[in-house]
Amino acid sequence: MAKPRILIVYTGGTIGMIEDPVTKSLKPFDFSHLMDNVPKVKMLDYHIDNIQFNPPIDSSDMNPGHWMDIARSIACNYDDYDGFVVLHGTDTMAYTASALSFMLANLSKPVIITGSQLPIGEVRTDGEENLITALQIAADRDPNTGKPTVREVAILFENYLWRGNRSTKRSADNFNAFKSNNYPALAKIGLGIHFDRDALARPDTNRPLNPRFHLDTSVMAIDLFPGLNETVLRHLLSTPGIKGIVLRTYGTGNGPTAQWFINAIRETVERGVVVLNVTQCVNGGVRANRYLAGDLLAATGVVSGYDITFEAAITKMMFLFGLDLTPDEVRKCLEQPIAGEMTVASFL
Numbered sequence: 001m002a003k004p005r006i007l008i009v010y011t012g013g014t015i016g017m018i019e020d021p022v023t024k025s026l027k028p029f030d031f032s033h034l035m036d037n038v039p040k041v042k043m044l045d046y047h048i049d050n051i052q053f054n055p056p057i058d059s060s061d062m063n064p065g066h067w068m069d070i071a072r073s074i075a076c077n078y079d080d081y082d083g084f085v086v087l088h089g090t091d092t093m094a095y096t097a098s099a100l101s102f103m104l105a106n107l108s109k110p111v112i113i114t115g116s117q118l119p120i121g122e123v124r125t126d127g128e129e130n131l132i133t134a135l136q137i138a139a140d141r142d143p144n145t146g147k148p149t150v151r152e153v154a155i156l157f158e159n160y161l162w163r164g165n166r167s168t169k170r171s172a173d174n175f176n177a178f179k180s181n182n183y184p185a186l187a188k189i190g191l192g193i194h195f196d197r198d199a200l201a202r203p204d205t206n207r208p209l210n211p212r213f214h215l216d217t218s219v220m221a222i223d224l225f226p227g228l229n230e231t232v233l234r235h236l237l238s239t240p241g242i243k244g245i246v247l248r249t250y251g252t253g254n255g256p257t258a259q260w261f262i263n264a265i266r267e268t269v270e271r272g273v274v275v276l277n278v279t280q281c282v283n284g285g286v287r288a289n290r291y292l293a294g295d296l297l298a299a300t301g302v303v304s305g306y307d308i309t310f311e312a313a314i315t316k317m318m319f320l321f322g323l324d325l326t327p328d329e330v331r332k333c334l335e336q337p338i339a340g341e342m343t344v345a346s347f348l
């Protein structure tokens with residue numbers, strides 16, 4: 001087989017950061033510094049090119065414009081490479097992974113996102129291992145068919161490969177910083193890289209990539225908490241220009257049964273705003289009819305997000321409104337998975 005061709009898109013993040021000598025805080029640095037610290041990459045017999053953000057950023061500064069840049073870098077070079085590695089800060093990595101999974105429709109090559117908790121220049125860095133494993137996964141092909149093993153957007157971090165739009169940053173400290181709470185790992189990383197072939201997406205490799213770059217940010221999130229009062233809620237619900245709201249509810253999708261609450265949500269839905277019910281719990285999902293508290297909320301016309309993550313929910317809304325769909329069309333698309341981001345059957 002020919003040498004694997006991999007494109008690295010370096011956006012920034014801790015992996016490439018250095019300490020400011022005066023303030024001692026970490027700030028993003030350029031790609032050549034990063035590669036100088038991982039000489040072992042040369043031991044991989046790959047052809048590797050790179051594109052870098054100028055300047056590289058802390059992922060706390062990431063926005064949908066950057067997602068468009070990453071998606072374009074991949075789409076414009078799609079036919080020239082076997083796989084793509086995106087180096088990214090951990091803070092918003094799960095949002096970027098989710099957004100890319102929707103934007104890169106018909107993806108059938110690996111897009112592996114990774115970063116690290118410690119900068120690449122530090123002795124105990126996790127960055128070297130993460131970068132090398134990400135490159136190996138991006139280059140991995142089925143020996144029988146020659147097709148890429150991973151054909152989706154995934155996050156590689158320490159011991160696991162997770163589906164991107166199922167992932168959440170779960171630790172600000174641990175090297176295993178990511179987890180998918182409702183979907184199995186796509187691979188476990190130990191002495192070897194052990195793929196779970198049943199969990200991996202199997203898209204048709206003959207369909208051409210169908211990238212969509214436009215995202216609409218007229219969306220917001222509202223977190224329920226005991227004590228949320230009618231004035232505050234109505235104020236939030238009437239935010240000008242809002243087309244979609246992710247409502248973060250309790251448990252299996254429950255909210256207060258008080259009439260003022262139900263009325264406020266129903267009136268918002270009737271105004272044409274799409275409201276998506278997503279649980280605050282990290283594991284499990286919305287089962288609207290389990291409790292009266294969920295039933296009443298469902299009857300207002302909110303859409304069930306089943307077991308979708310918050311990161312996937314908010315980016316999916318931006319993506320669907322970016323397609324210029326009507327609120328009813330957006331509702332229909334939210335009810336079904338479009339990139340493996342949720343499981344509906346087990347929640348019906």
Ligand code: ASP
Pocket residue numbers: 012013014015057058059060088089090091092115116117
């Ligand atoms: N603040 C950093 C970032 O997200 C954290 C990290 O990379 O781990 O860019």
